[in-house]
Amino acid sequence: MRTVFTIASLALPLVASAAEPPSTYAEVAAIVALAEAGEMTADEAFALVSAAPGAPLAGAALGRLRVLKSHRIAFSGLRFLEMEKGFAALNAYVKGHRGDPLPHVWRGASAFETDFVLWSVASAREDIRLACELCRDDPSLPDQKSRCKLILGLMAKNEGDLETALRLWAEAFAADPVGPYGKEAAAFLELFTG
Amino acid sequence: MAAAGEGRVVIKEIRTYGNQKTARGVLLHYCEFEVGDELTQAELARKIKRTKRNLLKTQYFERVNVFDLPRSNPGEAVIMLDVAEGSDWHLSASTWQVRLSKENVGGVAVTLGVEFGFDRQRLFYEQPWVFGSRFAVGAAGFYESGRETQIESDVGYTGEWFSHEAAGVEGLLGYVIKQRFQVGSAFLGEYINYYDGRFKEDPWRRFGVMSAADLFAARPYAEWDGRDDDVYPTEGVYAKIVGELSSPAVGDYDYAGAESDVRGYVSPWREFVLAARVKAGAMSDTTPYIRRISIRGSDGLRNPESNRAIGTRALLFTAEIRRRLFRSPIFDAWFEGVAFVDVGRAWDPVDFAFGDFSYAFGPGIRVHMRKPFFFDWRAELNLYDKPAFYATARRAF
Known part of the structure; x- marks a missing residue:
């Protein structure tokens, strides 16, 4: 399956x-x-x-x-x-x-x-x-793994835990660097880093 | 950009995220810092906390995070204002009135609303600050349809009454000295038609009642709001003092007075909040009866059997202990339990006796809904003397 x-x-x-x-x-x-x-x-x-x-x-x-x-x-x-x-x-x-x-x-x-x-x-x-x-x-299943990490990162960010969010987005990017969720995670990483 | 001194940090950039409708300028207005500010790390942490509080208090957002982003250069801070916009339709009501407003119209912090009920209709516009300046403005037009007012004294209702209807306008001009401190003045102009009165003697001198009257008043105010939250404050102090001045040079009345409202909040135990309020006021004896101080109702002394609730002097003390009980599984709403104590009275100088204070105490329950629309509801039961039930959709202090 x-x-x-x-x-x-x-x-x-x-x-x-x-x-x-x-x-x-x-x-x-x-x-x-x-x-x-x-x-x-x-x-x-x-x-x-x-x-x-x-x-x-x-x-x-x-x-x-x-x-x-x-x-x-x-x-x-x-x-x-x-x-x-x-x-x-x-x-x-x-x-x-x-x-x-x-x-x-x-x-x-x-x-x-x-x-x-x-x-x-x-x-x-x-x-x-x-x-x-x-x-x-x-x-x-790289895209779904990446998607999961991306969502978990967004949830952490919304709760105010930026450190965890950044780690999860990095993992999302690493899981599928060329997929849409990996690219979205990369964008978040850039936006939320000074 | 200036380089930061030792142990200090320069705000290099302020980013925003999540504001789909709200203008970036609105978010920046509520910031306690600007690009280029040089701060210590402790100052920055404090200002970040205050900025988050300021943004939440606008009630435009259901979630706010203010992040000091990881730095590539330790001396340069990049701040992220991360928000999620909430419902911009706000609904509240008392027994006789419903208030519906659209907040943050056009994403520029404008409020437009209407109040309507059995005896009063009002259209209003408010803007807590005008872009590029520190001025707050507001305007409203209202009409009060016929309403009977019973005259009270310390021995209860006197058997005197009058009815009146009125139409008028209100304006407000304020100046924001700090995010938490504002001064200004409201202006009131109304035409009052009195009718169907019953008096023992001289209603004009005693209550300001005549066949018709023009009332113009300036209401200067100063307001300090140091609470952590408007809706569910858990710490901080709020204080407001409002004067009211009317001169016969521009109307039929000649009176002056002032009211103060001081509130304090502490959270000594997790989930519990102790809230206290003192309202006090004094007005000249020539103040028309319809402008005298009232402490009656769900926002005042919650005891309908109280000795007296309208006068030229008033004092009200209220204390509550509040606790969040649970969150609704269906809507974005939470329930709050409360126990309250009220002590207060209104009087005229010739009537005053210390033994005549009235009391109220009892339990209550409140609902704070944020989605699908912004709505607060509360119900309280007075158990002192004769039980009385109060239910209103106006937010508690």
Whole structure:
């Protein structure tokens, strides 16, 4: 299963151009990655994954995409409901797939983006640490490891612990110097160093 | 740039991060240092702490970090102001009034708002400082619809009353001497229509009541705010003294007076805060009844059976012990428990007797919500004499 992340990166252009409902784990992961990167709207991605509810990872992907969709909802009550549905879907999926790092990363990232309103700081940190563990020995997952370190660094920075943040961003950069998360970590390192 | 002396550091650069809407100038205004300042490390640490406090007190941000970034040159400091903007819609209310404001409009520290309720409507604009200067400005227009006022004395209600409606404008011009210290004056002008009154004798001389009146007053003030936080202060002192001067040269009234409000906060044990406030005021005997000092209500003496709450003299002491109880699992909100004691009274010089102070004490609970909108609510129960329940969405002192 872990090699799917490599496949996901290869599948990105394919999914983007075809815009067909996904059928494999890698394709579902690729659609979510496109939505996270802003290269596809969360609504479009949600429609694509909704068309294949039986696809592997679809349950978690729909949850993650709901959270991404909620960022665009102006009215806070509706936004909250959409977020709540997203977390419910992520929680349900994670419960049955504890060994899969990607849903943990998605839930941790969703919690961070939504100010931990529905998923606490401690739970999000635990999710990301677990995902980091699951990714650690797999050389095919540098981007997710880098992403985990990046988010943990941002959480440390928000809590006022700059020293830990800088260390984690350095690790994020080292894990994947050419990937998007590694580059983002490098930018933070530069910005937060005098 | 000047090189730092031994043991000193020069502020080389101030960076900002996270201010998506708020102008960088707003963040820099609340800084206690500027690029080029030469400070000792201890001074820098103190100023960083104060800057964080200043930024949090604006209530524009839900999170503020001020970092002294790791240095490539030990004598040159680069400071990062790292913020997360919070909700800019603020809601508060009392039993009869709702106050809704949009803070930090356009990211330039302007507040626009409206107060509306059964007996008073008000539109207001506030700006705690004008770009490039140290002046604070504000303006408001208001209308008070008909309201009956019962006259109080030390023996209770006298059986005299009057009704009035009013419309007017307010202006404010302040000068920020330091981030925590401001002086200035507010100006009040209103037209008052009195009607439906019942008096035993001479309402004009005793209460300033006539058929119609123009009231113009200057309200000079000085304000020191050394609290660590506006919403949940845990240490520091706040003091404000406000005068009120009205001359018959520009209106129908001739009176003067002053009120003071002093608050102190300490946190002797973890999670607990002791808060105390003393309000005192004195006004001339010619002050119209509608401008006399009131200590009634949830922000005053929390006992509706109190001897008297409106007068030309007033003294109120309030003490509270507060504790954060828990955080809401659903919204960005936390709950706070409180126990309070109030002692106070209002009087006129001819009435005064030391034995006539009124008391209130009891428990309360408060909610401080920051998202999805900025909202504070509190409920308190007076257990002294006759139980009475107070609930309001106005923040406690």
